[in-house]
Amino acid sequence: MSQLKDVLSSSYYKEPVPHIEKDSPFASMMERFRFASEILDLDPGVFKYLSSPERVIIVAIPITMDDGRIEVFDGYRVIHNSILGPSKGGIRYAHDVSLDEVKALAAWMTWKCACVNVPFGGAKGGIRVNPKNLSQHELERLTRRYTANMLDVFGPDRDIPAPDMNTNEQTMAWIMDTYSMKNQRTEKAVVTGKPIILGGSKGRKEATGRGVITTTLAALSKLRISPSNATVVVQGFGNVGSVSAQLIYEQGAKVIAISDVTGGYYNAGGIDIPEAIHYSMTNGFSLEGFDGAEPIGNDELLELDCDVLIPAAKENQINIENAPKIKAKIIAEGANGPVTANADKILEENGIMVVPDILANAGGVTVSYFEWVQDRHGYFWTEERVNRRLNRMMRESFDNLFMVSEKYSITLRQAAYVYAIDRVATTLKLRGIYA
Numbered sequence: 001m002s003q004l005k006d007v008l009s010s011s012y013y014k015e016p017v018p019h020i021e022k023d024s025p026f027a028s029m030m031e032r033f034r035f036a037s038e039i040l041d042l043d044p045g046v047f048k049y050l051s052s053p054e055r056v057i058i059v060a061i062p063i064t065m066d067d068g069r070i071e072v073f074d075g076y077r078v079i080h081n082s083i084l085g086p087s088k089g090g091i092r093y094a095h096d097v098s099l100d101e102v103k104a105l106a107a108w109m110t111w112k113c114a115c116v117n118v119p120f121g122g123a124k125g126g127i128r129v130n131p132k133n134l135s136q137h138e139l140e141r142l143t144r145r146y147t148a149n150m151l152d153v154f155g156p157d158r159d160i161p162a163p164d165m166n167t168n169e170q171t172m173a174w175i176m177d178t179y180s181m182k183n184q185r186t187e188k189a190v191v192t193g194k195p196i197i198l199g200g201s202k203g204r205k206e207a208t209g210r211g212v213i214t215t216t217l218a219a220l221s222k223l224r225i226s227p228s229n230a231t232v233v234v235q236g237f238g239n240v241g242s243v244s245a246q247l248i249y250e251q252g253a254k255v256i257a258i259s260d261v262t263g264g265y266y267n268a269g270g271i272d273i274p275e276a277i278h279y280s281m282t283n284g285f286s287l288e289g290f291d292g293a294e295p296i297g298n299d300e301l302l303e304l305d306c307d308v309l310i311p312a313a314k315e316n317q318i319n320i321e322n323a324p325k326i327k328a329k330i331i332a333e334g335a336n337g338p339v340t341a342n343a344d345k346i347l348e349e350n351g352i353m354v355v356p357d358i359l360a361n362a363g364g365v366t367v368s369y370f371e372w373v374q375d376r377h378g379y380f381w382t383e384e385r386v387n388r389r390l391n392r393m394m395r396e397s398f399d400n401l402f403m404v405s406e407k408y409s410i411t412l413r414q415a416a417y418v419y420a421i422d423r424v425a426t427t428l429k430l431r432g433i434y435a
Contacts, residue, residue: 066138093165102125170195214394230248234312304328311331
């Protein structure tokens with residue numbers, strides 16, 4: 001243990017992602033990684049290995065703009081770990097994408113895949129660009145050139161991209177086509193999150209929200225709360241939030257508050273979620289003006305007395321300032337990093353069960369795995385089969401983490417990192433270090 005503590009206290013490992021803000025979700029993830037490593041008494045060499053990405057790729061992406069100018073964009077792909085299988089992770093397009101951010105997100109994917117027993121490693125990619133400033137043709141040229149630069153990285157047995165911030169099914173279709181043309185064969189399994197007609201999986205769009213609710217129901221069961229008697233608050237009404245709200249509503253729960261960028265909406269008697277979804281879809285995907293509930297501030301929404309709080313919007317929503325005011329019995333993290341590391345202890349002391357993001361929102365990568373399997377076999381499942389298998393894997397993962405939390409007398413979040421890191425470290429020891 002002393003050896004590991006020496007490594008943990010070194011200046012390098014205190015700040016493994018030096019340019020990420022200390023209160024960012026990525027810094028919180030690294031803090032939890034350190035804690036789990038101490039619980040496991042991880043070998044210092046293994047700790048160093050798992051703290052470092054296997055491969056970092058930086059590329060310049062020149063494209064010809066519609067007006068004839070040549071612009072050059074920075075592109076990244078980080079393979080954090082491939083011990084469990086091909087690396088897996090999304091590609092984001094954003095003006096503030098940085099290499100350090102991509103490194104941290106790649107590590108996060110390693111733990112998320114291990115947490116739900118998906119045989120993938122972790123990766124992430126990004127291009128520093130504001131996609132709103134590019135035409136559709138420019139976005140296509142950007143994507144195809146980025147893919148061409150990554151031909152020795154991507155591959156169904158090597159590294160498998162997926163959509164992320166500001167990328168979508170069309171982006172994945174361009175990547176698949178570019179890779180296929182260069183390899184002179186159609187290779188659907190090189191990406192996931194594709195249109196169904198190109199080998200995408202049914203149930204993929206709803207998968208993250210479905211995973212959130214499957215783990216929420218498991219948590220309610222542990223607390224002996226019937227879903228039909230539960231009150232629920234959902235922060236965020238995008239794909240994850242709206243699907244989560246709909247599915248828990250279908251279980252008979254009373255959803256008393258929802259929110260989007262226009263603000264929060266509260267109804268103590270329960271909100272008609274299908275009506276709210278219909279309103280949002282016909283109102284430019286906005287809840288502004290929704291008359292099925294009263295306006296409420298975001299801070300007040302998070303602090304409502306409820307059984308389940310689902311933060312499915314942004315990071316750092318529950319922090320050291322408002323954590324003492326949270327009254328929910330269960331927090332199911334639909335977003336990445338909605339709870340800061342310094343709020344964990346407060347929530348634990350107040351008896352709040354947190355279903356951590358690397359479990360709760362892992363439904364997306366789980367169904368991405370299903371898509372990859374279906375593409376490899378050339379046989380596609382019904383949506384009912386996808387959902388059934390997703391529910392089973394998410395529930396089994398929750399039960400695994402619950403057992404770990406009881407074994408070590410730690411929280412579910414701590415158990416998630418302990419379980420994931422132990423799984424990767426054990427696999428590393430069995431495979432050994434190739435020389």
